Amino acid sequence: MRDATLAREHFAMKDVSVSFGVLIAFVLPGFVVLWAASYSSPTILAWFELKESVNGFLFASLASLALGVFISGVRWVIFDRIINPCVGLDRPDISFGAITKTEQGMRALNLTTEEHYRYYQFYSNTAVAVLIAYTARAYHFGFFENPSRLTGPEVLGFIMFAIAEGTLYASAYDALKKHDGDLAQLNSTYGDGK
Numbered sequence: 001m002r003d004a005t006l007a008r009e010h011f012a013m014k015d016v017s018v019s020f021g022v023l024i025a026f027v028l029p030g031f032v033v034l035w036a037a038s039y040s041s042p043t044i045l046a047w048f049e050l051k052e053s054v055n056g057f058l059f060a061s062l063a064s065l066a067l068g069v070f071i072s073g074v075r076w077v078i079f080d081r082i083i084n085p086c087v088g089l090d091r092p093d094i095s096f097g098a099i100t101k102t103e104q105g106m107r108a109l110n111l112t113t114e115e116h117y118r119y120y121q122f123y124s125n126t127a128v129a130v131l132i133a134y135t136a137r138a139y140h141f142g143f144f145e146n147p148s149r150l151t152g153p154e155v156l157g158f159i160m161f162a163i164a165e166g167t168l169y170a171s172a173y174d175a176l177k178k179h180d181g182d183l184a185q186l187n188s189t190y191g192d193g194k
Contacts, residue, residue: 021114025121027061029129030068034060036133039140071125071132079124079172089176092184095191105190112186116179123172127165134161 038045044063047056084091099105143150150158 021118022065025118025125026068026072027064028068028122029071029125030064030066031060032126032129033067033071033132034064036129036136039136068125071128072121075121075124075128078128083169084173084176087173089173089180092180092187094183094187098191099186102190105186108182108186108190112179112182116175116182120172120175120179123168123175127168127172130161130164130168 034044035048038048044060047060047063049056080091096109099109138144143154
């Protein structure tokens with residue numbers, strides 16, 4: 001009886017952890033881009049207004065998830081293929097097949113994925129989403145056509161945007177370094193030790 005209870009608790013915790021990982025890695029960055037799209041779409045803007053029904057909430061949730069997955073692909077190109085190699089963040093050569101052969105290795109891999117890689121995805125996906133949102137806002141208010149509209153508050157907004165982007169990148173870099181360190185440790189423990 002106790003084993004069955006522990007198993008249920010383990011799987012319930014795993015489901016919560018995975019759900020939280022998906023929420024922060026995909027849904028929240030997708031929500032930022034969806035909010036940016038509301039500048040040019042009255043339909044999307046209505047999803048954000050409190051008078052909208054459950055349908056609006058459902059559409060906004062699904063659209064946020066879909067946009068988040070798309071942003072993750074953009075992030076893969078920008079961060080994983082361009083920026084990270086340029087700053088010397090090389091990914092370790094990992095034998096995932098060897099690590100996942102044991103239950104203990106699989107649990108350790110899932111743990112480091114949820115503890116570090118999901119946060120890397122959140123920080124880097126959000127950096128892409130904030131860039132898209134800031135660009136959409138600047139376009140909506142005509143800052144590209146008429147830069148003289150950039151007044152004190154807008155300049156301050158740009159400075160805050162630049163600080164946010166720098167913070168998100170530094171956080172993403174740190175989370176990925178930790179994840180890669182854990183992967184290297186797992187590879188030496190459970191993998192072929194490359």
